[in-house]
Amino acid sequence: MATSEAITIDAGGRELRVSNPDRVIFPATERTAAVSKLDVVRYYLSVDDGILRALRNRPTTLERWPKGVHEGIVVSTRERGGGDAFFQKRIPRGAPDYVETARIAFPSGRFADEVCPTEIAVVGWAAQMGTITFHPWPVRRDDVDHPDELRIDLDPQPGTDFTDAVRVAACARELLADLGYVGFPKTSGGRGVHIYVRIEPRWTFTDVRHAAIAFGRELERRLPGEVTTKWWKEERGERIFVDYNQNARDRTIASAYSIRPKPGAPVSAPVDWDELPHVAPEDFTVGSMPARFAEVGDKHAAIDDVAHDLTPLLDLYEKDEAGDMPYPPDYPKMPGEPKRVQPSRDTDRARD
Incomplete structure (x- = not known):
């Protein structure tokens, strides 16, 4: 696949280098044009106040698709690693010095230093690194x-x-x-x-x-x-x-404002309660959201x-x-949690 030379763009007053800016991240569909890596970076810069309101000072897992969202891409899961797309919970090596972190503890008791966005340049840098979706924790770094x-x-x-x-x-x-x-x-x-x-x-x-x-x-x-x-x-x-x-x-x-790894590059869109019954998920994409954001701001x-x-x-x-309900299966047994046996397995055991 041919690559294009890196370019430098402004990201909130910082110079941001974007390598392979013409790489197709989302192929064209019947409704949407192809979306390049540069398009993804510029999209996030265009909704700067909104995405920062969602991410600022929050430890954030990066969902990275560095090869793009194409048919046949394998996604790493908790059970199976080694995929082309993956969730990054620890700050990548070589991150710029303006990328700050927050230390978080997993249910297992292990720790990690996660990216903690403090300015729009961090979001742009993550997008340049192939991040499609941002997954912030519901906490602040303090x-x-x-x-x-x-x-x-x-x-x-x-x-x-x-x-x-x-x-x-x-x-x-x-x-x-x-x-x-x-x-x-x-x-x-x-x-x-x-x-x-x-x-x-x-x-x-x-x-x-x-x-x-x-x-x-x-x-x-x-x-x-x-x-x-x-x-x-x-x-x-x-x-x-x-x-x-x-x-x-x-x-x-x-x-x-996060992009979702689906055809057409849809985004998670804040809406008013009164407009919610009148919209469709496909109304909001990398192509359409910047104009909406410029017109109505952050909902x-x-x-x-x-x-x-x-x-x-x-x-x-x-x-x-x-009382309590089951936790996800990868969690340690939690206080007060009921048993995690699936109903179908309960039935099988009763038959035995």
Whole structure:
């Protein structure tokens, strides 16, 4: 594959070198033009205030696709490494001296120094390194053990779609109002909807996860048959899954304005509550978002104006006799957690 000479561009007052700027990262589709590496870098610079509001001072995992998002690319997973695309949790060697870090602890007890964006040049540098998606922790670098954000992830299961997630989001908005909370929705960049709520950094990851469980269970009660908090896929059915484990330590959600590794280069787009029912995920791409951002600014501009008390949701959790729910399978056994045996395996054991 032919490569082009490196160029230097301005990134918030710093000179940023972009190697192979013409490399195609996203091939053209019927609806979108091809997206080059330089296009990706310039996209992130164009939404500077928005992406920094989502990432500033947060330890951030980098989802890197240095060869581009093409058919046949292999993605490394927690279980299988060695892929062409991968998640980088530790700062890469040779990072510029202006790239700062935050030390975080994994559930295993191990530590890592993760990239902690403090200025737009860091975002541009990460994009030049092949980062497509940014996965910030829900904490700030000055206190990495107490989240300042509750994240509600509405994940459509097979048989449901974005329209169903939007309908559930409307109910979530009513629940937030009943709790006295202000939520900020965004498209996931796929079929889902994410809602962020700023909270006071007083609670542990376990507490925030319990609050997400309580929120999901209340949505189940308000929308019976449409919402589920069941961890095992066999039990979810054709419903919207409230993924409470996205609030567990070392679980992250693609940030606002992050590009998603899907055809057409869609992005996770902050939206107003009132416009959410009238948009589609494919409306927001690397090609379209800069103009929208220039026209309407950051729809999450007020997200830091107030931090909420998590007590009402924690009270709901304590009143629920169902107790805790399973953690992801790679976690150590957690206090109060029920057994992790999948329902299908329980049935097999009963037969034996």
